[in-house]
Structure formats: C-alpha cells, structure tokens
Amino acid sequence: MKILIRSTTLDGEPIPGSGETIQAADCLEVVELMRGQTPFTASRAPRDYMTEVLSGIEGGPTQPLPEEAAAAAAEFLTRLARHGLIEFLPDDKACDPWPERFLEALETVRLSGRTNMLDHLEVTRLTAEMGYPEVAEWLADHRREYAAFVLEGTRPLGKNFGGKEDPAPCADK
Amino acid sequence: MNLKEIHYGIEIETVKRTREQIAWAIHSVVGGTVRHVGIPSSYDPWEVEDLRGRVWKVVGDASLTSVPAHLRAEVISPVLSYDDIPQLQEAVRAIRRAGGKINSQCGIHIHIDAAPFDGRHLGNLAKIIYKQEPLILHALGISRDRLNRYTRPVSDELIQRIEQHRPRTKDQLNRIWYGYHNRQPQHYDNSRYHGVNLHNVWYRGTVEFRWFEATLHAGRIKAYLQFCLAVAAKALNGRAASSRKRDFDPQSAKYDFRVFLLHLGLIGDEFKTARKHLMANMPGDAAFKNGRPKPEDVLPDETETTTLTNEAGQVPGLTV
Numbered sequence: 001m002k003i004l005i006r007s008t009t010l011d012g013e014p015i016p017g018s019g020e021t022i023q024a025a026d027c028l029e030v031v032e033l034m035r036g037q038t039p040f041t042a043s044r045a046p047r048d049y050m051t052e053v054l055s056g057i058e059g060g061p062t063q064p065l066p067e068e069a070a071a072a073a074a075e076f077l078t079r080l081a082r083h084g085l086i087e088f089l090p091d092d093k094a095c096d097p098w099p100e101r102f103l104e105a106l107e108t109v110r111l112s113g114r115t116n117m118l119d120h121l122e123v124t125r126l127t128a129e130m131g132y133p134e135v136a137e138w139l140a141d142h143r144r145e146y147a148a149f150v151l152e153g154t155r156p157l158g159k160n161f162g163g164k165e166d167p168a169p170c171a172d173k
Numbered sequence: 174m175n176l177k178e179i180h181y182g183i184e185i186e187t188v189k190r191t192r193e194q195i196a197w198a199i200h201s202v203v204g205g206t207v208r209h210v211g212i213p214s215s216y217d218p219w220e221v222e223d224l225r226g227r228v229w230k231v232v233g234d235a236s237l238t239s240v241p242a243h244l245r246a247e248v249i250s251p252v253l254s255y256d257d258i259p260q261l262q263e264a265v266r267a268i269r270r271a272g273g274k275i276n277s278q279c280g281i282h283i284h285i286d287a288a289p290f291d292g293r294h295l296g297n298l299a300k301i302i303y304k305q306e307p308l309i310l311h312a313l314g315i316s317r318d319r320l321n322r323y324t325r326p327v328s329d330e331l332i333q334r335i336e337q338h339r340p341r342t343k344d345q346l347n348r349i350w351y352g353y354h355n356r357q358p359q360h361y362d363n364s365r366y367h368g369v370n371l372h373n374v375w376y377r378g379t380v381e382f383r384w385f386e387a388t389l390h391a392g393r394i395k396a397y398l399q400f401c402l403a404v405a406a407k408a409l410n411g412r413a414a415s416s417r418k419r420d421f422d423p424q425s426a427k428y429d430f431r432v433f434l435l436h437l438g439l440i441g442d443e444f445k446t447a448r449k450h451l452m453a454n455m456p457g458d459a460a461f462k463n464g465r466p467k468p469e470d471v472l473p474d475e476t477e478t479t480t481l482t483n484e485a486g487q488v489p490g491l492t493v
Binding site for chain 2: 001003016027074075077078081082083084087088089090120121140141143144
C-alpha cells in the first residue's frame, strides 16, 4: 500500500497534493515507517505513537484503537485520512507483469473469431473457457492495461489519478 | 435515541469522470483496494473495499442522460455512522479534486437505517415532514421538475390514512403505503418517487430521503445528513406528532425554519454550518418572526430623545 503524508500549514491544515510518499506491504508496515521518520517517534512503542499522534490531531483523550495491531494500524490511518492528513495512493499494480501465456491466450481467442477483442468481459470469459485461467484472472484485474494493450500494444505504467498525471515509470523499466 | 446513534448511507450522482476515476478518488481517502466488478455490465460497478472492510460502490446511472454512458457515476457509500461524516466529506472533496462534476440531472439520496423504527415512528416521521414540508422544500431549493417527478411531497391521503388507522407496526404501515399488503416490494415501484420514500423500508430496510439537488460541497452534504438524522431522531423519540400543515409565510419563513431546526436538536456550534446551509435560501429574518424592527419602531417619538454628554462636555455619540 502507498500513502501520501500531506504537508500542513502552520495552523495544521493539510495542503492537498503536497507531502511525501510512503510505500509498504500493509498498514502495519506503513505505521512502522511513519514512526521511524524521526528519532523521537522511533523510540516510542507503536501503540503509544499512534495514540499520541491522534490526540495531537483530535485534541484531548481519543477514542481507543482496536486491540489487534493490524486493526489498530488500519484505524489509525483511517482517522488520519478522515482529517485529510494522508491520502491513499494507488498501488503500482499496473507494473504487475502479465502472465506467461498472455500473448498465446489472446491469439487463441482472436483466431477463434468468437468476440470483438475490445469486449474485455467476453475476452476474459473466453480465455478462462479456452484453458487460460491465470490469464483470465489477470484480465479481470487489469481492464485498463488490457485496453491499452489492444489499442496501443503497450501497457500504461501506473494508475493515474483523474487522468491528469503522467504515469510514473516502474523501477524495472 | 440520539441522532448520532443512527446509521445511514448516501448516494451521490456525478458526471464528467469515469467510474474508475471516481473509485480511485474515493480510494485516496478510504484506502484499501479498488476492484472492477463489471457485472452486471449495465451498472458496470467498481468497488473500493476500505481498510475497515467496508465497500464503497461506484456504479453507472442510466438517468444521467446528458453525458456519455462511461461518464455517469453514482457513488454508494457503505453503512456509515455519525463519526464517519468527516471521512465522507473528505471523499467528496477528493471526487471534486479528481474533476467530478454535477449537473441538473444529478441528485443525492440519503438512507436512514429503518431498523429502530416501527409503524408509529414512521407515521411520526411522515407527519413531521408533512407539517413542515413547505418550509423544507423551500429551504432545500428543489427544482419544480424534480418536485413533480422524483421527489413528490408527502400526500394528504397518506397522512389521512395514518391518522385514521394509527399504525403500530411496519406491516400495518405497509398496507397504508401500498393500499394492500405488499410482501414482495420491487425496486422500481412507482411509490418510491417521494421526497420521503417509505417504499424503501420494505425493499431495503432504510428510509430514503430523495429531496436533495446534487452537490459536491462537503459542508452542504454534512448539513443534509445532519438534517435527515435529526428528523429521524425526532420521529423516533416523539410519542406523537402533529400533522397540521404549516403555511409558508415569506416574512417569517427563516425564523420558523430556524425554530424547527432548533426543535430538531440542531443546536450549538456543532450544527452551526448545518443551520447556515439549510437557512441560506429562506426569506425573512432568522431572529425576528415578523421581520427585523425598523429604527422608527423603536424610537416612535423623537421629542423624547435626549443627548448625553460626558464629564468633559463632549457628546459621546449615544442617543437615548
């Protein structure tokens, strides 16, 4: 998961679009990275760190976080987002490589002549039916990448936001 | 029951951005995962499962005919609680930042959990709305077209039947609403096109409020939600309700509506923005029932006016 920690004005008001990005596998890791950003917070226990941050934002004693660590981290991030202090960014899912038999599967579907190749849903169904379940699964999750592949022969390199930003290149490209 | 204990959901229609873009905008606030469900293809649903496992849906809406089909989106929130209002507001702001727009065809529907209601409470709700409807419709600035078609007022017949039969259970009210005992309500029942849609009580388990013109103004959406929750709480807490319809008097409308809002419990700083947005359209004066008194009303006789001077013999500017 990937988040943007927004910069704030001197009054503590978040500035949209500003700040720095943190990427990690899950909420717990994100909180760990946030906690490790300064030596002052790194020395605090995760739960104390989260409680302190929330009480600074929400003022006074705050609603307690769930007992379970992962749920507490998720709740912590949700509450930061509620105040507009963080923004969840799309994962770089578009960088997922397509499955090994991807081209073969699409060629099989195309040669069968059973559908217009722009019909994403039907192509997905046919790839599963023709013995390429892993390709069908990938297609179901990567509709935009498939559309780009059909129209341009390439894949877009990142999920964009509102269609305004240029896709960021993947590290391995 | 406090209004903060009532659960709700909201539907917001938008145009100009694809369902995928709206889904990612919501994701930027609630986190979790975005998934293109795609089936049924007519609704082309996208889902955002947030960090708490709740699902926000973005689906197609065939009623938004003024834009191409791929740029029609209806956001359907999961069941939310009062504490989620700030996050909902952030999501609305994110949709706006992503380029989402509204037009005259768009609307907002608010669903209040009908589980705590019985037939008497729902009857109270209908009567409260019926009584104050002229004020409410004016305050919300509903277009004539919407009023005639999608958000019809509470009907006189419904109130008469409620007064006559005094329903205690939802089943009793079901017979009053449909005119027969409808055990299997269908989604597209014609009776749903009312500002307060009780058809949804039996179809989906919620009371639906369909009054609202579309907006992506987070403050207005909060005001609408607080208003619906407050009306619902009033209906739940009251033993009975009057259904004597209030006339709309332009001179006292703002005052009357303010009093109504305060009766609903929308008092204090927490509901200050709600009062501001809800009263913005109302004519008259919020503090004076018959309009703010003119200076001559206060000072009828100028001959009694005396000018005070201070110890230095200067006129301090105070006239009594």
